[in-house]
Amino acid sequence: MSGGGRLARGLRATAWGAFAGALAALAAPGAAGRWLAGVVLGVLVGAPLLVLGLGAGAWAREGRTGLAGIAVALLVVIGLGGVLVAVL
Amino acid sequence: MVAALGFAAAAAGVAGGIGGSVLLVPVLVLVGYSPTAAAPLGLMAVGAGSLAASPTLLGSGLAHRPLGVVVESSAAVGAAVGAALATRVPEGLLIVALAMVALIAAVASGARRGTRNKPDPGLGPEHVGEAPRGLAGAYDSGQGVVPYRARHAAAGLGLMGVVGVLAGLTGTSGGYLKTPIMSEVMRVPVKVAAATTSLIVGLTAASALLVFLVQGRVDFDLAPAVVAGSLAGGVVGARAQRRLPPVPIRRLLSVLLVAVSVALLVREVVQ
Numbered sequence: 001m002s003g004g005g006r007l008a009r010g011l012r013a014t015a016w017g018a019f020a021g022a023l024a025a026l027a028a029p030g031a032a033g034r035w036l037a038g039v040v041l042g043v044l045v046g047a048p049l050l051v052l053g054l055g056a057g058a059w060a061r062e063g064r065t066g067l068a069g070i071a072v073a074l075l076v077v078i079g080l081g082g083v084l085v086a087v088l
Numbered sequence: 089m090v091a092a093l094g095f096a097a098a099a100a101g102v103a104g105g106i107g108g109s110v111l112l113v114p115v116l117v118l119v120g121y122s123p124t125a126a127a128p129l130g131l132m133a134v135g136a137g138s139l140a141a142s143p144t145l146l147g148s149g150l151a152h153r154p155l156g157v158v159v160e161s162s163a164a165v166g167a168a169v170g171a172a173l174a175t176r177v178p179e180g181l182l183i184v185a186l187a188m189v190a191l192i193a194a195v196a197s198g199a200r201r202g203t204r205n206k207p208d209p210g211l212g213p214e215h216v217g218e219a220p221r222g223l224a225g226a227y228d229s230g231q232g233v234v235p236y237r238a239r240h241a242a243a244g245l246g247l248m249g250v251v252g253v254l255a256g257l258t259g260t261s262g263g264y265l266k267t268p269i270m271s272e273v274m275r276v277p278v279k280v281a282a283a284t285t286s287l288i289v290g291l292t293a294a295s296a297l298l299v300f301l302v303q304g305r306v307d308f309d310l311a312p313a314v315v316a317g318s319l320a321g322g323v324v325g326a327r328a329q330r331r332l333p334p335v336p337i338r339r340l341l342s343v344l345l346v347a348v349s350v351a352l353l354v355r356e357v358v359q
Contacts (some may be wrong), residue, residue: 007146015139041311044135067154077161081164
């Protein structure tokens with residue numbers, strides 16, 4: 001897939017960043033540690049959603065509109081889940 | 089201790105393509121954590137393992153992103169239905185049913201001999217990866233480049249929807265059923281199925297973690313240890329998955345599925 005190598009490198013850097021953040025959260029006392037843990041969890045949630053979004057964009061540019069549409073619909077379903085829980 | 093448990097769950101989960109929370113959560117419950125606290129920790133292990141494994145799985149051309157997206161879309165709709173029905177079905181009954189399904193999948197994976205997809209001598213390393221169109225591609229088996237195409241898409245996606253319903257009802261990722269369905273029903277090579285599941289369970293974990301974060305059910309004191317251990321486990325699991333031939337991967341999957349069914353039954357008895 002086009003851009004697959006770049007994506008793999010980006011994900012590797014993200015994983016190392018999350019690992020460093022988790023170690024820093026373990027070392028940091030109290031509220032600072034919990035704040036860092038929140039950032040790490042934000043990365044865990046955000047990274048796969050970003051990968052899906054990037055995939056949707058790439059597939060749309062390649063003319064694979066059906067696949068891009070499925071990816072966008074999946075993002076909407078996941079986002080709606082979080083919003084509905086927050087509202088209800 | 090939770091870091092070591094996260095490491096083991098993520099390594100086994102990624103190598104076998106089953107996610108890992110279904111192994112970790114029962115163990116956490118057995119050592120004294122409440123199921124309410126254990127569920128988010130299990131999903132953190134799945135998400136971290138998937139993130140750490142993704143570069144290896146994508147870089148080696150094993151994971152098939154379009155297949156993962158299509159499969160996950162069906163499972164996500166099912167999960168929404170399952171979550172809506174969650175309060176109407178006795179959980180104990182579901183857990184036992186899940187254990188039985190895992191056992192059937194273990195037998196289906198373990199009983200088959202040999203490999204279904206054979207290397208094509210006409211293909212080289214440049215053909216490894218996803219095909220430009222359709223749910224097809226090729227992967228390097230170690231003995232040559234093996235072409236594949238997902239078959240029985242309607243049956244596979246229908247079953248993924250059912251898996252989604254079960255996952256939504258029970259609060260698991262359902263990864264341990266996605267790999268056998270892709271491999272045994274859709275006829276995708278088990279290494280590709282396991283790698284694709286390991287990639288997409290990151291998405292499943294992200295959506296569920298988002299809900300847990302909004303609900304305030306996440307333990308920020310335990311999270312860093314689980315995440316650090318699971319990130320390391322994900323790297324180890326992905327390397328094992330890339331290097332092992334298909335038959336040992338299928339055997340590993342079969343053993344893990346038996347472990348999953350036992351873990352589910354133990355969880356049910358302990359609760």
